[in-house]
Amino acid sequence: MSTHIARGRIPVTAVETHYPTGADVPYLVEARHVKKYFPIQKGLLNRVVGHVRAVDDVSFGIRPGETFGLVGESGCGKSTLARVILRLQGASGGEVFYEGRDVLKMSGSEVRRLRREMQIIFQDPFGSLNPRFLVRDIIAEPLRVHERMSAKERDERVVELMRLVGLDASRRNRYPHEFSGGQRQRVGIARAIALSPKFVVADEAVSALDVSVQSQVLNLLMKLQRDLGLTYLFIAHGLNVVRHISNRVGVMYLGKMVEVAETDELFRQPLHPYTAALLSAIPRPELNRKRERIVLAGDVPSPANPPSGCRFHTRCPFAQARCREEEPGLREMGSGRVVACHTPLQ
Ligand SMILES: Nc1ncnc2c1ncn2[C@@H]1O[C@H](COP(=O)(O)OP(=O)(O)OP(=O)(O)O)[C@@H](O)[C@H]1O
Numbered sequence: 156m157s158t159h160i161a162r163g164r165i166p167v168t169a170v171e172t173h174y175p176t177g178a179d180v181p182y183l184v185e186a187r188h189v190k191k192y193f194p195i196q197k198g199l200l201n202r203v204v205g206h207v208r209a210v211d212d213v214s215f216g217i218r219p220g221e222t223f224g225l226v227g228e229s230g231c232g233k234s235t236l237a238r239v240i241l242r243l244q245g246a247s248g249g250e251v252f253y254e255g256r257d258v259l260k261m262s263g264s265e266v267r268r269l270r271r272e273m274q275i276i277f278q279d280p281f282g283s284l285n286p287r288f289l290v291r292d293i294i295a296e297p298l299r300v301h302e303r304m305s306a307k308e309r310d311e312r313v314v315e316l317m318r319l320v321g322l323d324a325s326r327r328n329r330y331p332h333e334f335s336g337g338q339r340q341r342v343g344i345a346r347a348i349a350l351s352p353k354f355v356v357a358d359e360a361v362s363a364l365d366v367s368v369q370s371q372v373l374n375l376l377m378k379l380q381r382d383l384g385l386t387y388l389f390i391a392h393g394l395n396v397v398r399h400i401s402n403r404v405g406v407m408y409l410g411k412m413v414e415v416a417e418t419d420e421l422f423r424q425p426l427h428p429y430t431a432a433l434l435s436a437i438p439r440p441e442l443n444r445k446r447e448r449i450v451l452a453g454d455v456p457s458p459a460n461p462p463s464g465c466r467f468h469t470r471c472p473f474a475q476a477r478c479r480e481e482e483p484g485l486r487e488m489g490s491g492r493v494v495a496c497h498t499p500l501q
């Protein structure tokens with residue numbers, strides 16, 4: 156399906172599937188109460204002495220054709236959440252729906268089919284591309300695994316894909332090290348779209364690139380989204396990178412989703428103190444002084460032993476006694492905004 160979907164407008168009619176799950180919003184991808192705990196083992200017998208609660212009861216949905224930005228400090232669980240959604244990793248609990256089907260319950264053959272529809276672009280173009288393979292073979296690999304094609308057809312598809320991502324196809328018989336960082340990321344993108352997926356996770360896809368190259372790659376991702384009708388989960392540490400590409404943004408802190416909002420709304424008026432603190436790190440003259448003073452102090456606590464109550468209370472300038480004891484649930488704030496705070500900012 157090729158659709159032209161403008162940023163900021165999300166046509167729900169783009170979904171053709173029915174959602175037997177009872178979800179009232181027709182999400183393409185939906186996580187419900189997803190948990191991923193990693194056991195901490197000690198001693199000769201590898202006794203389990205605790206768990207890293209990397210993702211701890213996260214629910215959110217991604218609409219077809221939109222870019223959902225996912226932000227939060229290092230270690231808050233962004234990549235783990237994405238890997239669970241793609242079923243590259245099992246979950247400790249919860250459900251993940253893709254077009255209404257529970258990804259976590261799929262059989263081996265269903266997962267194989269899912270691999271065509273969901274793809275990932277990684278942060279480090281060097282690390283994720285095999286340096287001993289020609290660029291041609293790197294891009295063609297998913298085609299070799301999933302498509303029955305002759306060598307000639309595969310080569311034609313590689314040429315087409317390289318053109319789509321703005322690479323000179325005559326360089327397909329070269330190695331990744333002969334390409335610049337931005338070009339290598341384009342190779343990673345060409346490989347990710349080779350099977351015409353519907354859903355693409357970009358995990359820190361531009362974080363390692365220079366700012367000018369970053370914006371070129373972001374523009375490419377947006378163009379491909381328009382031309383191919385892609386839906387993105389776009390992961391980054393900071394809000395400034397997600398701002399220009401995302402329709403909506405989810406903010407994670409220590410394994411929890413603490414706020415979800417339309418991008419413009421989130422930047423205009425963050426409701427969670429942590430979101431406000433992330434925004435304070437970006438120089439923004441339009442913000443009032445009170446909000447600019449929210450600066451994050453201290454280190455992120457360990458997800459193996461998260462603080463009681465609200466996990467942000469050890470760093471929150473607005474924390475009260477209640478915050479130490481009672482965990483705030485996600486609250487609907489109107490027009491699809493949700494926030495997990497006892498006293499959201501006004
Ligand atoms: N395979 C694993 N085994 C044990 N712990 C893990 C594993 N993978 C991730 N973790 C832990 O889970 C937590 C979340 O990690 P994750 O990589 O998802 O964070 P992130 O938000 O993507 O961070 P970054 O921005 O640095 O990429 C971290 O504490 C990490 O150490």
Ligand code: SF4
Nearest residue numbers: 465468471478496497
């Ligand atoms: S619940 Fe309390 S500690 Fe948590 S973000 Fe809100 S005010 Fe801060």
Ligand SMILES: [Mg+2]
Nearest residue numbers: 233234235358
């Ligand atoms: Mg990560």
